[in-house]
Amino acid sequence: MQGAPFADRARVDALEKVLGKPIYGADMPLPGMLHAITVPARIAKGRMTALPIESAMRVKGVVRVFTPDDFGPAPVPPAGRYAPPPPMLIWDITFRGQPVALVVAETLEAAIEAAEVIRPEFEEQPFSVLADADNGVVRDAVDDVAAGNTMAELARAAIVIDQTYTSPTQHHNTMELLSTTAVWAEGRLTVHEGTQRSSGVQHDLARALGIDPAIIEVKSAYVGGGFGQRGPTQCQTAIVARAAMILGRPVKLVTPRSQIFHVATYRPMSVHRIRLGADAEGRMVAVRHDAEQEQSRLGMDPPPDRYHDAPPRIYGIPNYLGTSTYLRLDRQNPGFMRCPHPQPALFAFESAIDEMAIALGRDPVEFRLANGATTDPLTGNPLSSRFLDECLAEGARRFGWEQRNPLPRSMTAADGTQIGWGVAAGAYPSMMVPSIASFRVSADGSARIALSGHEMGQGIRTAIAQAVLKHIDIDAERLEIAIGDTSRAPQHITVGSWGTAGAVPAAEAAARRMRARLIELLDGRNVAGNAHRQLAAVRRPYLDVEVAQTAPGQDREEALSALRRGGYAVGGPEYPGFTAMSYIAHFVEVRIEPRTRRIRVPRVVSIADCGRVISPRTARSQIYGGVVWAISATLREETEIDPRFGGYLNCDFADYVVAVNADIADIEVGLIDKPDPMANESGLKGLGEVVMAGGSAAIANAIHHATGVRVRHLPIRIEDLL
């Protein structure tokens, strides 16, 4: 069923991207377009008491200033998700930078000028924006995640590592700015917006605006980087849509980056205390992991108990106790940012593994191999596949790990530069979502497939093309792949590394069904040529098929119904009878300058297990991207918050320091490419998130090996090693 490995294929949209042809949301050319800009609240908490707009209305070119009076009462969000605030304007201020007004003008310049003269009046209230402040933070624990009898086993353990690791607030900073372009015409609302969740936005808009979702279309053909920030419906979307409906002209808002820092989601600061016990023989026996993370006063995502998704499913450690606590503050909602939970959780856990290996005098690769796993302790079910040992072995071979002197500070270059080699493992749940795919092959040589998926640059179109072309001989050049468009197929949110697992099995199924229909149609006749020629030969202008695919164990009707309603229908990683995880091993060399202590990363080797690799080209690219981001998250990125003011101080690309080309050297990547027999019919597991998992720990472990200094917070900066 899962066949041979896929051959390499160039990105199907590479040429058009290089030519600048794809139309992103904010680039949609529309006649009569108006330009909008939001006015941010200049307090951190309280109530807006007056919003004078007269001076703004006097700016030439201003069409209208929308205020909270233009919006009805806020709808109750389903299940409390993404609150506060609702995607509309309100008088109560719950975080600095919350939009309080929308200026719409004939030109962007007029809109900006008018927005800048609006000075609302506020009644400010005391606020708390940092969890380390002694006032105002509310601790809100959720249920524990538990297997076995952790505290008793830790008490009996021969050796226990007990350390606390901290990961900072970080922002996604996608290259494409957040934007909404809304058109109200002929009783229909069309929204062009780079989102990872078109149908979800469609249905959220229907709720916020009180209109039928059937008259709303959301189109997200290309996204200039998502990374989870474009999962939830943005603050601005319904506001802009309402402006377009009232004004009867297209309205476009491109949110300035400084405002994105303040209104969109971010990776919350999190603190992880790890207690890791091993017995006298060096078998790891128990882990207690206390996770705490920033959250808004009422927000739900990301749920802190998911910090326990990955750590228990990497090694064969039978006892696990995970506690999970929200730290509630006067901030906007955090959210999911690439490799959301494992990034900070595995920085902690895989650092602790390294500390344990050192304490036991074991080589950190050999120690990991000696603690392999076959079952998920949280469920008692088998892991569907785990080729982590293969990742570790292949990575060690390519990296030359056997040359490593295990002693810290033992590898020093002639000029005194300290060299460190570190390793860490990563894991991420392999999940799957339902998909409805409609596929047409025409006698004129064209074909089109419409299904659920969003192209954020990860290459989902290429993966879909690979899946289709594997099963049916059609003209690849004329295959249209329609994704991210609610008018073509219901769209599930594309996040959590399940994009390919949602799209590819459905695309394969559609292509197989098409081939079967074609064979039926030919009825034994031997017609030469591809599917288009065969259709022409039997005088059929086209053939249509539709398939619906769900995850193993999902209630089919329920899952497809949720998909059609823009809802959330995710299978895994705990499937009936098995748990599916993707894995990776990272090997990192760091070099620390002897005097100024600059940290460089001259080379990385990363080997991933994502089951069957569908698109080798884009899969490798995902690993490069994950490693680059791991370097950036570990050594560069931190969003800075002044507790006296709230909001974010370094809210632009100059001051929020992301890694640049000069920071990145050799990255060698590899894929195990062994199909997972249980995860799905294509044998694939997710890749986009796991590629970053454990990367921070590998770098921190390498820094320890180079210097003997164990840094337990991110980012690791020059002052940590002076």
Next chain:
Amino acid sequence: MQPIRYIRPSTVREAIAAHASLGDGARYIAGGTTLYDLMKLNIERPTGLVDVTFIEGLETIDTSGDTLRFGANARMADVATDPIVQSQYPVLSEALSKAASQQLRNMATVGANLLQRTRCMYFRNGYGGASGGAADYPCNKRIPGSGCAAIGGLDRGQAVLGVSDACTAVSPGDWPVALVAMDARIEVAGPGGERMLPISELYPLPGETPHIEFTLEPSEIIVGIVIGKNAAGARSTYHKIRDRESFAFALASAAVALEMSGDRVNAARIALGGVATRPWRADAAEAMLIGSDLTDDLAMAAGRAAFADAVPGRSNGFKVELGARTVADAIMIAAARRPL
């Protein structure tokens, strides 16, 4: 829209007259890489722009006589790659090539670069521009007397030398630091005629008046930069330590130029960037080197001497140690270069 007068003079004299006629809201503009940025942040709100990039002859690079002379409009990228500058004055070439990005260096000019304003985040992000932050941070540079949010705030990037109770903002440039080390003189023209200004006199300490950042008189314009040729130039470097390896301002930097015979240091020029409220000449460090045989320990001692008067804040104390080590590395890098 706020209308802006835009004037494109073809001589320095016309430029000065145009600037004077436009009054307080006038700004000279060259590459625009700083001014447009500050206009978007609402910090600069000029009512008139005098574009000096069409003034003929102002971009000339002349290294033929006993001085190096850079016309104010010479592009940073062009000076950085000038063969004489590259081979005989690496401190100048490196200070330019380690600044900003190639795209910016292609636009920005070496004269206007001397007037780049601080990157203090409270200064930049607190003024209500649509692309700025969402807070009204007190800042004595923007609004004299309003206070300084950086003091007692997030001050990892702030200065440790030359600070006052009113301001700790770092002088951001690299090029001015190299010029201070090389005792450059600035050719200035204004309504009252022309004058030469040692570059060290261009930058006042913040004191109680941090909003006064330059000693230029109204409508004065920088027309050129002059450096006396010297032997130390060949044995020089600009060493820059930052939060990433390109496209970032310095956490600490050092411009160092040496004259040596054997191991003995005969002359030393050392200036610091990223750590001070103005480009900072490190006289004490120079004095420690001159007349002695250079060793690694001496270089480190000189680095520490450069920071003897440092006044760290809450979280920028590391700059004292980092700065001293940066100076020490720069001294050893410069010393390892052999005169041609």
